[in-house]
Amino acid sequence: MTDTGQDTRASDQPAERVPFMQRLLDNPFLLLFLGVAVPAVLYLMWGIMEVAQIPIAP
């Protein structure tokens, strides 16, 4: 969805392909997904698992 919109408009350089990284950075919804998923997994889920695994005192 992102690149089709761009390619039609970037008529001055129609042949040049938009590099992968630029396509990533031009897609706010992909960034939104990554920016929520990465901390949700690394920080929240891993952290909650850590707390849940604390054993009961002997």
Place this chain on the structure above:
Amino acid sequence: MASIADTGTLPRAAEFRTCPDTGLKIDLAAEKLIRWNAVVAVVFLAIGGFFGLLVALTRWPAVHLLPAEWFYLALTAHGADVLLFWVIFFEIAILYFASAVLLNSRLAAPRIAWLGFWLMLAGALLANVAVLQGESSVMFTSYVPMQAAPHFYLGLILFAVGALVAVAVFFGTLVIAKDEGTYEGSVPLVTFGAIAAAVIAVFTITSGAIILIPTFFWSVGIISHIDPVMYKVVWWGMGHSSQQINVSAHVAVWYAIAAMVLGAKPLSEKVSRFAFLMYILFLQIAAAHHLLVEPGISSEWKIFNTSYALYLAVLGSLIHGLSVPGAIEAAQRRRGFTKGVFEWLRKAPWGNPAFSGMFLSLVMFGFLGGISGVVLGSEQINLILHNTMYVPGHFHGTVVAGTTLAFMAITYLVVPLIFRREIMFKKVAQWQPYVFGLGVAGISLFMMGAGTLGVSRRHWDITFSDAPVAFDYPGTAFLMMGLNGVFGVLAALGGLMYIVVVVWSVFFGERRTEEKARSEPLLPQDGAAAVATYGSEGTLKLPGTITLVAVFFVAFVLYYFVNWKFLSEVWPLS
């Protein structure tokens, strides 16, 4: 994607005006929302700042203004009003500006944006009422099992939902702008920085909802128990990440001011956007900074998260630390200030509060807030700093010297461009960033000094006069807290100057007509021409910026290892 943007609205025939200063097309609905969000932000800054002054005067040992009960109430109100309400209202204004205005687009769903605004306002007022009633002096962090009144949590939840609505409007506007082809190619760098802030905001608000909603039910008795460690893990997903929204937003503001005042261009779009990507991916996990001395969480989790995944988000900040002053130096050198290493800096527009505020914010965020944050967030060093005054010392360096000063600085552009009023009391405005900046630098430094000496944060009486066991901190600590009070008063004066200038300009300022905009342009007319070549390869050599960055790096490394030395001297523990 278009369907998301259109939810709840039919395509609306937006009314636009053309900005005589920038040539940008401004949706009047967006403009009104920007104005109101900014005005309410400033009101909360005034309230929160007032409570901050009361806190500073109470912690000044010689003054010790408030009784204990009022002190803890004022401290709770100070935290909520400035850390949440001031910055987030202002950030919503920035999001609307960076989307609708910078992209020449209409704002998605203005009525929904107003709904978000009213929810935020209602929530913020409700939380303030709860705190002022005195039953919710639980501090900004409201750690369970200490309990606040239900409407305290409800207020925060309403505020968060409103902010989420506003962020959705921002994303919707991005879609509309793309679909309607209001700009060519990629979004501007400032808008990209705003996207980073908005992404972090979504994670922040989601974490807040996950924890505050059950806590609300606990406060009304529907849920019997909230685990205190679990609460803290999730709560900081909101509490710390909300400050990461600030970082992304104020870095975007630095770029915006450098562009608007000096015509500066990013040295490299690629490098600056990559740095923002590091923020999007890794900045938020540093919420672990607050959990380094909690029981039962593994060191693997602590080290990985506290280091922002091998310090990749710090890498992002270090990149901005080169590219923001670098862009300014390049613009100034193109303008002819090429003598020696620092002519570009000496002859920068220091009399323009937008520039001086921005540059002070940049320097202080780096030297005070940035370095101390990394040190404080080192797993083991945290043992000698956790919950001491060092912590507020650090975050007054980031949120006040960094974010608040940057937001104040851009206000001096927002008032003429968006409110279309001249800045009144120009002399006061010129001095304001210096007075406020000096005050905040003092607060930050002396709090950190007191913290290094062990002084506890959130503490009414460090003389322990009515404690059964007598104890005194060292005399130097009292000196530090006294100096913190003095500089707190100075910062409050700087804050007052800002509020007087802004309120007077917005409500009684001379209107900025189109003729006025033509005869006294706000933005440099030679800007675009001055920086003709684009991209790193075309920029001039930047000896000044490299010198600044080198000084910063040496300070960083030295200070970092000094603190490991301090740590090595305390009792062994394992």
Place this chain on the structure above:
Amino acid sequence: MAIHPPEKRIWWNEPLERSEVTWITIAFIWGLVMFFTMVFWHFTGEQNLSNEAYRIHPETFAERTEAMADQYTVREEGDTGIPVVHPPPGSDVYMLARLWEWWPILELEEGKDYRLHLSSMDWQHGFSLQPENINIQVHPGYELVLTLTPEGVGEYWVVCNEFCGIGHHQMVGKIYVVEAK
């Protein structure tokens, strides 16, 4: 300008200037240094917080603390008669936090290891050992067990540095460090 879209449609392929590449490399390496310093300290440093922790009922923790106090109290102090407890070196010692005191007072021998157990009876508290300035969070329902080696004969204080209500500033405990017997 940063407020306009990039002029070149494809900006990702722009070459980087040498000073930028150098700085990014230095900054990246510095990040690795800082990361591995924390890892390294776990192996070589003497100050690492224990990860040994348990869920525990406050009553159970209180019982264990009282049992220790009953066995090893050497004297009482202050108007409230807080016991001063001198447990044998190497043993398990307990300190509980409650509104608004640290209980009991400990007397430890210099240079000896102790397994210190910390927990709270009610709200969160902050164990802040002064003037050493060691700070550890104390939670209700969780017991943290760490090995502590006191250094330097003298008086030390435990200030509460987590806000715990109106009497927070009165919450001070004490640890005596005496010469090893």
